[in-house]
Amino acid sequence: MDDHTSTQWDIVADLVLGEFRDFYGQFREIPEFSRLAFEQRDHARSLRLSGRRLQLYSISIRDFSDRIKREYPVLAADESSWEMVERRYLESVEGEYAADLAMAYLHSIRRKIYQGEWRVNDYASYRSKYETDDVMADQLVRYEIRDRLSVQTVQEILAMEAFEVPYEDISRDARRIVGRAYRNLGLESRLKEAPLVIEMFPAGFYRNRGAYMVGRATFDHERYRPFIIALLNGDNGLYVDALINSATYAHNMFSSTLANFHVTNFYYHELCRFLRSIMPMRPLGLHYSTVGYNHLGKVAVMNELEAEFESGGRPMVVAPGKPGTVAIGFCMPDSAYVLKVVRDKPTGGYKWGKFDGVPSVLRKYTRVHEINRTDSMLDAIIFYNLRLSVSWFSGELLDQLLEYAKESVHLDGDALVFRYLIVQRRLTPLPVYLENATPRQAETAMVNLGYCIKNNAAGNIFNRDLDARNYGVTSYLKVYLYDYDALEDLTDVKIRTNTDRIDGEEDIPDWYFEDGVVFLPEELVAGLCLPYRELRRRFEAEHPMLLTVEYWESIQRDLQAGKVPVVSVYPDTERLTGNDA
Secondary structure (H helix, E strand, O other): OOHHHHHHHHHHHHHHHHHHHHHHHHHHHHHHHHHHHHHOOOHHHHHHHHHHHHHHHHHHHHHHHHHHHHHOHHHHHOHHHHHHHHHHHHHHHOOOOOHHHHHHHHHHHHHHHHOOOEEHHHHHHHHOOOOOHHHHHHHOEEEEOOOOOOHHHHHHHHOOOOOOOOEOOHHHHHHHHHHHHHHHHOOOOOOOOOOOEEEEOOOOEEEOOEEEEEEEEEEHHHEEEEEEEEEEEEOOEEEEEEEEOOHHHHHHHOOOOOOOOEEOOOOHHHHHHHHHHHOOOOOHHHHHHHOOOHHHHHHHHHHHHHHHHHHHOOOEEEOOOOOOOOEEEEEOOOOOEEEEEEOOOOOOOOOOOOOOOHHHHHHHHHHHHHOOOOOOEOOOEEEEEEEEEHHHEOHHHHHHHHHHOOOOEEEEOOEEEEEEEEEEEOOEEHHHHHHHOOHHHHHHHHHHHHHHHHHHHHOOEEEOOOOHHHEEEOOOOOEEEOOOOOEEEHHHOEEOOOOOOOOOOOOOOHHHHOOOOEEOHHHHHHHOOOOOHHHHHHHHHHOHHHHOHHHHHHHHHHHHOOOOOOOOOOOHHHEOOHHHO
16 A cells, blocks of 8 residues: 555545535534524425425535546545545544444445445444433433422523524413413322423424424323423514423324424434434334434434344235235334335236336435425335345245346345335325224224325325325324325316216216326215225215315415415314413
8 A cells, every 4th residue: 555545545535524524514504594484484495494404415425426436536446445435534533423424424425436235234333322312311401390380480491492583472371381281291280190390302493384392291200291382483473382292292293294303403312312202102213304314314214124123033024905006015014114115017006007117206205205295295215225134024025026126126145135225104004994993093084184185285295096095094093195106296287177067968078188187176085995985975074175176276376376385283272372371
């Protein structure tokens, strides 16, 4: 090894480190910009910031990798020489808080330059430092309450985030919070077990139109309830819109079906452990993604999948429910995740004429990842060039993947190599759920399906395959769209109807000859392909507007005018009123 080569490695390692720090600096600025957008009530800017933060990592990786290939062609042609670059780089970031993110960045650069594989073992060291929940203790601000929560204490909590905009009436809001907390947390009676302390994570959480202050009520035996204050910025200043103490509502608020939160505290490991303490049903990897650390979320998700396999030893099988016409879904029997690959060709049940290929489907999943999912669509984590042990897969699943997705999956020794792999939170397909639900549960799911479709529309998403198999149900009875191969921009859809035709007319309607996607709202319920007459009637009674041309055209007009949709992320019952004072 000559001095020139050694110097070149040092230079490249320094360049990678400088590029990472530039990326991370921009990444950390965005939450403050989001706070400013909230204070200025600039909702459109808030959405733009969400998109920018999601794309920042991939843009930085792409541009810098191209630079290395252009300026250091010898290094780019010999992957073995990259080992020394990595060694110098890792020496430079050792001991830094964001060393794991810096390592992830380095691995991404390497894969981009050499078209390498995503290997689970590359990230094994990420688990060690932040495995336990006690890492977050120093970050929390504690308020002792025992059996009494005072208005003064709540005012101190509300003042934690230093807003430039004043509260409309902070004393009133503090009284309302106290009144609601007494009801929700059992503080009104000393005979009931009450929380001992309120612990707040010192940060503002920003998304779309709202801001949140997130904490927990701590009981004996390390039991927790959420203590989440939802803020809005009105004509007269800030005001508290809701207090959330329900784990169910907290899970929904922090779901990956919404845009990411921008959090003004960069201790991301402590933050995610804290969020998991009040939302234990949500996997840790998804908590990272929810607060914008999507690449670390990918690492955590893959580590969780590996841990699930190692602890249970049960290989993946085809996912329950009727097989999809476009994708093959599979999972470990007790996993929190479902994995997908797109078939080389759709099955015979495909409804949409010419199939535009696997890349077109991946573009739709990527688009959903980058937009505001309006509490109606699951996020999708996409791994590229991923290598997994064959032992993870049952024989039946292995045969299906190699026969029907051979353009995307191939066998390499004792491993399966995926050109891409889609990972989502596991839900119960709606038809499967309805088969086993109580009448009340089934009605609730059908009503929530309507809200899901409405929220899709507000996000300019139209699912032309309304078949209920494309929707899933959570343990909290929320319904989400999770299959994206038939998505279209709602603004491009032609809303038409046959209700104005006279019985007995035999000529073909004019819309039949139109190009593009045509939607007849009166056929929506039939398109769900559900055999339950009473449930279909319940859906129609709760959401009659979904069956009208006027409703869909009004949404199209709003979207074309650039309006930012209002999405309710908690029930109206949780909003504070004067009755709580």
